[in-house]
Amino acid sequence: MKVLIVYYSLYGHIHRLAEAVAAGVREVPGAEAVLRRVPETLPAEVVAKMGATEAQKALAHIPVCTVDELAAADAIVFGSPTRFGNMCGQMRQFLDATGGLWAQGKLVGKAGSVFTSSGTQHGGQESTILSFHTTLLHHGMVIVGLPYSFQGQTTVAEVAGCSPYGASTIAGGDGSRMPSEVELAGARFQGRHVATIAAKLTR
Template identity: 60%
Template sequence: MTKVLVLYYSSYGHIERLAHAVADGVRQSGASAVIKQVPELVPETVARKAGYKLNQNADVATVAELPDYDAIVIGTPTRFGNMAAQMKNFLDQCGGLWFEDRLVGKVGSVFTSTGSQHGGQESTLLSTHTVLLHLGMVVVGLPYSFKGQLRMDAITGGSPYGASTLADDGNGGDRQPSDNELEGARFQGRHVAQVAAALASANIGATL
C-alpha cells in the first residue's frame, strides 16, 4: 500500500485542518495517510500568550522516518512570503538524507495558509518546492482539474502550486478554511497518492 506522510506546522489550527483534509483525500484513493507535525520552536509561555493552538493531537515527526514514505505532503503557514521557521528548521536537518539520496524519486507536495488573499501563498508554495527539488523529489501540485480554484463567486485559496486557505476574515478576526478550500486539500491528497502509486507500480522512483 502507498504510504503518504502529511507533515505540517500550524500555529493557530488552519494548517492543521487542511492537513486532515489532505489525509482524507489520501485515504479516499486507497492509500495510507499518517499525519505528523514538526517540533515547535517558540517557548510555551510565549506561544500561550500569542494564543497558539497547543492541543494538536498529531505526533511529532523525526527526520529519520521520512524515507519510510512514498510521498510527503508539507503544510506550512506563510511567514513573510516563505515557510514558517519551524518547518524550515526541520527540513534543514535533512542533509544526511540529501547526501545519501534517500528521498530521490519520492513524491513531494505543499499546501499553505496566509492571513490575506495576497499574503504570499504562491511564493511560499514555490520556495518550498525548491527544497523538495534539492532533495530529488517529484513535485506534485494541485492541477486545474480541481475546478474549485477557478471559482470567482467567493474568496478562496488554491493555486496550481498547492492548496491553501485564508486565515483572516478581513477585519482582524479568525477565518477557518472554507468547504471549497478543504475540498482542494482533499483533491491534492488524492492526486499525490495516485501519482505516488503510479510511480511505485512502474518502479520508477527507485531508478531515479
C-alpha cells in the same frame, strides 16, 4: 503505500487542511495517510502571548515527526503557514536537519507536495509554496501540485485560496476565518492526486 503529511500549525488552519489532505489520500485504494507535526521552536510563554496555547493543546495528539519517517514514506505532503512569503521557521529548521537524507539520496524519486495558509488574500501563498519546492527539488523529489482539474480554484463567486501550486486557505487579519468548503475540497483533491501519482511511481 504510505503518504506522510508533515506540517506546522499554530492556530489550527494548517491542521484542518492536513486532515482534508489525509481524507483525500485515503480515497486511493491501498494508500495510508500518516499525520505528523514538526517540532515547535517557540517557548511556551511566547505561544501563550500569541494566544495559541489552546490551539496547540488541540494538536497534541499528533505525533512529532522524525527525519527517518521521511525516508520511510512513499510520498510526502508538507504544510506550512506563510511567514513573509516563505515557509515558517519551524518547518525550515526541520528541513535543515535532513542533510543526511540528502547525502544518501533517500528522498529521490518520491512525490512531494505543499499546502499553506496566509493571513490575507495576497499574503504570499504562492511564493511560499514555490520557494518550498526548491528544497524538495534539491532532494530529488517529484513535485506534485493542484491541477486545474480541481474546478474549485476557478471560482470567482467567493474569496478562496488554492492555486496550481497547492491548496491554501486565508485566515483573515485576526485569524478567525477557518478553511472554507472550497479550500478543504482543494486539499482533499491534492491528497488524492498525490496518492495517485505516488502509486504510479512506486509501481
